[in-house]
Amino acid sequence: MDKSNDMSREEWIDRYLKNNLNPEELQQFRAKIQQDTALQQEVEDTQIAQALLQHQGLKNEIKAVRAAMKAEESQPELAEKGAGTFSTQQKPSKVEAEENVKAVPMYQWMGRVAAGLAIVLVGYLTIQYATLSPERLYEEKIASEPPYLGLSNRSMEDREDTIADQVRVEYQFGNYEEVLRLYGELETPTFAETFRAGYAYLEQERTGEAIAAFQRVMQDQNAFMIKDKAEYYLALAYLQDGQIETAVGMLEGIRKNDDHDYEDSLSSLYLWRLRLLKMKY
Structure with a gap:
């Protein structure tokens, strides 16, 4: 990239991904990518990040998980109230009750983490599938060699x-x-x-x-x-x-x-x- 150009590194990448470079700038940027593996990785990371931001469905899913987490945190007494519905014969011992109360938040936390990771993974796979093309994979290799x-x-x-x-x-x-x-x-x-x-x-x-x-x-x-x-x-x-x-x-x-x-x-x-x-x- 020409040092005389006022564009920053981030602006070069943004314009490249938006196809806003003129032919001379495009040739110059591609030559830079061939010589700079860090820049090549930064371009790919930026491309994925932008795609994630545009994936509205994924953002809505994450918001829904966060909302559910807040709702559960605001009602900590539900587990204790539920324990009172047992009959005398069914009521667990004090030790068992304490262990159950400790175990429920842990399982809930693990479930929320797993759900969040699943959402991100599905979103990543969806983006990869949607953006894959012969031209893209060809350009990645021809630019790196x-x-x-x-x-x-x-x-x-x-x-x-x-x-x-x-x-x-x-x-x-x-x-x-x-x-x-x-x-x-x-x-x-x-x-x-x-x-x-x-x-x-x-x-x-x-x-x-x-x-x-x-x-x-x-x-x-x-x-x-x-x-x-x-x-x-x-x-x-x-x-x-x-x-x-x-x-x-x-x-x-x-x-x-x-x-x-x-x-x-x-x-x-x-x-x-x-x-x-x-x-x-």
Whole structure:
């Protein structure tokens, strides 16, 4: 975020969540999110907090629980009055009566806590379900993973091909439209240029072409060093394209593979949200 801008960190987040940033500001903020994991977490926390505040039903439930708690606290003598209705044979002993009087408030308190937690949990699940979308889960991952730059450019005999060098440079600077223009001029692109083009297609939301590019990389026998990376971004391309079942299956497979480059990038919570997304669609 530009220091010359007068907006505070909270204002940046608020405008980002409300889609009130212009294209230049949006690109700037997304770049900041990629570099700042604390900011990324703050954005997600703010998004959840705002959704909770908007969930009127949840607020009403909480108010009802609080009102019931106050009503019970204002009538402490009810338990003692109820004890007087027992007949002589049914009346408990003094010790039993004292234990019951102590036990009732504890059970009531535990019940109220459990009810409150249940309400919050149901509200959280409801919000997660309502706000989940392929676009949201895709954006979270593409924003948290910087573009992979560790690619060799060309084979030794092809180093005179300066177009390939330009593709590499434009890719490193994030000029994805130029990457695709130059890629179209290559007569025989290698897996390295095709991978860069696939990522550029993702950034340009040209998902069909991104899928085709990453598939070509995975089929190239020379690309074994970046096969994991191509598979990961292929799964994200399927997610961006709305092919949820395919994307979820691939990402779950990546998470189960301890040797995969991106196994640690997929948390259990993220996979749970992916499964919830599959149920929703």
